[in-house]
Every structure is written in structure tokens, then in C-alpha cells.
Amino acid sequence: MTGRAGKIVLALALAAGVLTACTQADKDTNTGRTIPFDLYTHCGIREALIGSTYFEAQDPPSDGSGNPPEGWGNPYQRGTMTLTSETEAVFTDDAGHEVKFRARPGTEPSMPLCA
Structure with a gap:
């Protein structure tokens, strides 16, 4: 994928990673x-x-x-x-x-x- 579609896919992947990290942090009792x-x-x-x-x-x-x-x-x-x-x-x-x-x-x- 190149161009605009590739940037959108990359942005969505990064957002998913951030949401996963927040969810995991909520489960931590550090x-x-x-x-x-x-x-x-x-x-x-x-x-x-x-x-x-x-x-x-x-x-x-x-x-x-x-x-x-x-x-x-x-x-x-x-x-x-x-x-x-x-x-x-x-x-x-x-x-x-x-x-x-x-x-x-x-x-x-x-x-x-x-x-």
C-alpha cells in the first residue's frame, strides 16, 4: 500500500497499539x-x-x-x-x-x- 491508503492503515495500526497499551495499563496493579x-x-x-x-x-x-x-x-x-x-x-x-x-x-x- 502506498499513498493516502497506506498512511491511513499505519495510523489505525498505531492507534490500536496505543489502545492496547492503555487497556493493559488498567489491568496492572503495580x-x-x-x-x-x-x-x-x-x-x-x-x-x-x-x-x-x-x-x-x-x-x-x-x-x-x-x-x-x-x-x-x-x-x-x-x-x-x-x-x-x-x-x-x-x-x-x-x-x-x-x-x-x-x-x-x-x-x-x-x-x-x-x-
Whole structure:
């Protein structure tokens, strides 16, 4: 194949490889591995989806009205997530925030998203 058709086939093959890598990464539980993470904060810092497992915040930071406290990004806070064990993770960021999470059973979010 040459020309435009060849470029399209190459682009599709590369995209398939990227999708496969993402799927495999979701299955990895590499304990101790730290990854960039955008933590959803809009309705409060309650849970995080890591791979295919939901983790609940142990002491969810809040402004008292279900929102992230002052100093947190909204709707997301950029930072890193470290899987400290198969059932525990820690979110940290450059602002000094830290939230500990614990895995919970189930594959659906436990709390509905707010508007």
C-alpha cells in the first residue's frame, strides 16, 4: 500500500497499539508506582477510579458544602496517585494536598455525580 491508503492503515495500526497499551495499563496493579492523576473534585473529593477499581477517600476534604476546600482545583486537581498496596492509594500534588484512598468492591461509582 502506498499513498493516502497506506498512511491511513499505519495510523489505525498505531492507534490500536496505543489502545492496547492503555487497556493493559488498567489491568496492572503495580504497587508503589506513581502516575499522573487528575482527581475529580467538583462535588467533593470522595472517590477515584484507578484502573478498573473504585477507591474511596478515607477523610474526604470538603468545604462543608460538598465542594473541594479552598486551594483545590475545580472540577479537577492535577497531581499524582501512588498505589501503596492493592487496596490503598495516595493522591498528592504540588500544592501539598494529600488524600488517602481505600479500594471498595463494585465497578460503579458509589455516589451520583452532582450537577
